[in-house]
Amino acid sequence: AQLQELLEPGAHTTVATRIIEALDVPWVVLLSMDSFYKVLDEGQQALAARSDYNFDHPDAFDFELLVSVLRKLKKGKSVKVPVYDFTTHSRRREWVGKTVYGANVIVFEGILAFANKELLKLLDMKVFVDTDSDIRLVRRLQRDIMERGRDIVGVIKQYNKFVKPAFEQYIEPTVQVADIVVPRGGENFVALDLIVQHVHSQLEKVRERLIESTPSNPAAAHKKASRTEAVLLLRTVSL
Numbered sequence: 447a448q449l450q451e452l453l454e455p456g457a458h459t460t461v462a463t464r465i466i467e468a469l470d471v472p473w474v475v476l477l478s479m480d481s482f483y484k485v486l487d488e489g490q491q492a493l494a495a496r497s498d499y500n501f502d503h504p505d506a507f508d509f510e511l512l513v514s515v516l517r518k519l520k521k522g523k524s525v526k527v528p529v530y531d532f533t534t535h536s537r538r539r540e541w542v543g544k545t546v547y548g549a550n551v552i553v554f555e556g557i558l559a560f561a562n563k564e565l566l567k568l569l570d571m572k573v574f575v576d577t578d579s580d581i582r583l584v585r586r587l588q589r590d591i592m593e594r595g596r597d598i599v600g601v602i603k604q605y606n607k608f609v610k611p612a613f614e615q616y617i618e619p620t621v622q623v624a625d626i627v628v629p630r631g632g633e634n635f636v637a638l639d640l641i642v643q644h645v646h647s648q649l650e651k652v653r654e655r656l657i658e659s660t661p662s663n664p665a666a667a668h669k670k671a672s673r674t675e676a677v678l679l680l681r682t683v684s685l
Contacts, residue, residue: 460632461575462555468642471550471649475519479556481528482512486535494535497600502612504561513564515546520568522548532594551645557613560620570648573641574624577631582613 466474483506486494493499500506511528518525524547529538560566560574583605590596621627628637 461573461628461638462553464632464638465641465645466551466553468638469551469645473547473549473551475546475549475552477516477519477527477546477552477554479507479512479554479559480532481530482508482515483530483535484508485537491535497596497604497607500608500612501604502557502608502616504558504616507558509562509565513562513568516552516554516565516568519546519548519552524548550649557617560623561616566623571626571641571644572624574621574627575631576621576627576629579610581631 462476466476483501486499490499494501515525515527524545527544527546529544530536531538554569559569560572566572586605586609587598587601590601591598626637626641628634628641632638
């Protein structure tokens, strides 16, 4: 399987990568919500430098652009995706040339993936990954210090002021809209197997519909199913 990856280095979740490995389909797009943070103005950048900007509020994301990108990908169209720079809190210039193409499966990963009604409509399968709060804090410390040039005092300040309250207000309640809840994250192999089986069953249903649509020429139907797979066999899994 080929993977077109749109996550910042080190930002994969264990769950996302293990699902992709198990799916074993020709082409997968891995899309991160982190790519769609809004560009900060000078005042907001000053707040961010003091760890006083709330990156964990839904308003921090460009949902209009995100929804537009996912809609195009689900239709099999190519689309440009931003690359967000967490050190400057802006979109890198090279994102203009960051072209992504429709795929057999789109895996969309983001902590606020269920916070927007229009986005929810595009998600064929919604997965809530439930991880222990201590583990979440440790992962955030490792990521922000090692990958984003932050200091431990600022990370903990931001966690207590914004991250924890945002989880309780915007993230934890959305477990109600999830199709599957995965306790213990990537170590829950039973849950991961169920997700993979469901995606495969949905892909097979679409193939069968394509073949049935041209019963007079089975060979042509199979060829059509294979050729149009990247356009029609899309299942967006949100993590």
